[in-house]
Amino acid sequence: MSTVSRRSFLMSLGIGMAAMKFSEARASVKDQNAKPNIILILTDDQGWTNTSVPMMAGVPESRSDFYRTPALESMAAKGMIFSNAYSPAPVCTPTRCSIQFGKTPAKLKNTGHYNSARKDFTNEVSIAQALKRIDPTYATAHFGKWGGQRPAPEGAGYDATDGRLNNYHGDFRSLEDTRPVPRDNPKRIFSITDHACAFMEEQVQANRPFYLQLSHYAVHSQHKARQETIEKYKLLPPGQLCTPEDYQDPPPGVNEWTLEFAAMVEDLDTGVRMVLDKLETLGIANTTYVFFTSDNGGIFKGNAPLRGQKTQLWEGGVRVPLIVCGPGIEPSSRCDEPVAGWDFLPTFVDLAGGNTSDFPKGLDGGSLRPLLQGTGEVQRPHEGLMFHFPSYDCPQSAIRLGEYKFLIDWETEEGYLFNLAEDLGESRNLVTELPEKAAELRRKLMGYLAEVGAEKPEDLHLERIQELTAQKQRLNIERREVLYSDDPAARDKWRDSQYRLRFIEDTLAHEQERLVRINALRKQGRIKQSATGGDRGGKK
Numbered sequence: 001m002s003t004v005s006r007r008s009f010l011m012s013l014g015i016g017m018a019a020m021k022f023s024e025a026r027a028s029v030k031d032q033n034a035k036p037n038i039i040l041i042l043t044d045d046q047g048w049t050n051t052s053v054p055m056m057a058g059v060p061e062s063r064s065d066f067y068r069t070p071a072l073e074s075m076a077a078k079g080m081i082f083s084n085a086y087s088p089a090p091v092c093t094p095t096r097c098s099i100q101f102g103k104t105p106a107k108l109k110n111t112g113h114y115n116s117a118r119k120d121f122t123n124e125v126s127i128a129q130a131l132k133r134i135d136p137t138y139a140t141a142h143f144g145k146w147g148g149q150r151p152a153p154e155g156a157g158y159d160a161t162d163g164r165l166n167n168y169h170g171d172f173r174s175l176e177d178t179r180p181v182p183r184d185n186p187k188r189i190f191s192i193t194d195h196a197c198a199f200m201e202e203q204v205q206a207n208r209p210f211y212l213q214l215s216h217y218a219v220h221s222q223h224k225a226r227q228e229t230i231e232k233y234k235l236l237p238p239g240q241l242c243t244p245e246d247y248q249d250p251p252p253g254v255n256e257w258t259l260e261f262a263a264m265v266e267d268l269d270t271g272v273r274m275v276l277d278k279l280e281t282l283g284i285a286n287t288t289y290v291f292f293t294s295d296n297g298g299i300f301k302g303n304a305p306l307r308g309q310k311t312q313l314w315e316g317g318v319r320v321p322l323i324v325c326g327p328g329i330e331p332s333s334r335c336d337e338p339v340a341g342w343d344f345l346p347t348f349v350d351l352a353g354g355n356t357s358d359f360p361k362g363l364d365g366g367s368l369r370p371l372l373q374g375t376g377e378v379q380r381p382h383e384g385l386m387f388h389f390p391s392y393d394c395p396q397s398a399i400r401l402g403e404y405k406f407l408i409d410w411e412t413e414e415g416y417l418f419n420l421a422e423d424l425g426e427s428r429n430l431v432t433e434l435p436e437k438a439a440e441l442r443r444k445l446m447g448y449l450a451e452v453g454a455e456k457p458e459d460l461h462l463e464r465i466q467e468l469t470a471q472k473q474r475l476n477i478e479r480r481e482v483l484y485s486d487d488p489a490a491r492d493k494w495r496d497s498q499y500r501l502r503f504i505e506d507t508l509a510h511e512q513e514r515l516v517r518i519n520a521l522r523k524q525g526r527i528k529q530s531a532t533g534g535d536r537g538g539k540k
Helices: 006-032 070-078 092-101 127-134 186-205 227-234 258-282 341-351 435-452 457-483 490-524
Strands: 037-043 080-082 139-144 210-215 288-294 322-325 333-335 385-389 396-401 404-409 415-419
Touching: 037 092, 037 186, 037 258, 037 341, 070 258, 070 288, 070 322, 092 341, 127 139, 127 210, 127 341, 139 186, 186 210, 186 258, 227 258, 258 288, 288 341, 385 435, 396 435, 404 435, 415 435, 457 490
Parallel strands: 037 210, 037 288, 080 333, 139 210
Antiparallel strands: 080 322, 288 322, 385 396, 396 404, 404 415
């Protein structure tokens, strides 16, 4: 029989009394203020199948057979799984903007292009600002990856924040201190979660409702995990994605080791568990909504049974896990209705007691509250979910409406129609079999892009070419200066400039080739209307 020291007993007693006080304080808040707390946990590059929760009933491949996410399993048992949830874009920054302001990347003109990610959205209304309009007592916080967009979190109405941070900060201590983040805090999972838990405790003590957004750097590259978690996975039965090389010493290269990625996923899940446990300790689990989702589809070893990956509008690039638990949500429930990240802002406003008159103007999203509470459908300003990604190597636009999805490839002008209820892997193009359905969805998609003045692929290519040309000119000036320099490091600088020049020239040639291809299609009449020109072949 173990003995308990007097000090340990008093410490346990103190913690227990503190928990009681927090519970009593929250009960007092509930009497005075019915506003719920809302938490959004946003992960990075976590694909639809990158959890141990089956995202779709009857589809065993919709969960991982290797990764362990018990905290998410707990959330799913307490709440609702959305099987048809989408990120606003197949890359991070446009998704983060869209979530924050409740509008599609097409409308915000922030679709993932090199320059659009730098835009300033100070005039938009953020989630934090929308909630404070309903109730100024709402405390708001953002911790973790904000992305490249402006304003910074504090400029978007957040009371507590760790700044305008991006991918770099998930791996290194700061811009000045380039040492890696400590091994026991991979991707800062535990430190930003500690910030979140401290914020929640502070609000309970102050009797204030809160909105907390916890934007994790995981599971974006570079892949990092605690050594003890990796050791655990060495002993588990191999999954389908595992190879013999995963169990060799030395292991596969950086961002290639399945055991390390699996361990990172579980470390991230441990961070989720810390949040859920804190809610219980504070006595506010029954008055807090928790949303868990990812900023885009996965990229590590594919997304089977889905087609495609991050940077593409195929399902693998935009279909993401979404699990929600909170008051009024039926345990172990499922929803197959298509939803998207731009639905979050109106959902949070609705849950906080606002109504449509409290919504910021021009939203694309609708409240998910009727789905969460089983009382109705989502009401949006227009039919369907609209996606527009005119940059990177796979410029595409798409619409999801009901069971159907129509996608257009802007470099070939080829259209694709899929019935996702029957063809989850997008393997059977129904354009020729269902031409009327394809034309209907294309018309709705093109009409929306025209209405919002969406960015055109050819304009983005031209803009990128001009920017790369200017970079090349500046670099050549630098290289000439290095060539005549007395700097002892001139040789290293020259060698570095060679690598930079090669990258710029290769990228420039690639962009020029793509622009020529799109312009050639236009001259041939294969692309008769631009992305903003309405229905193909129709009158302007």
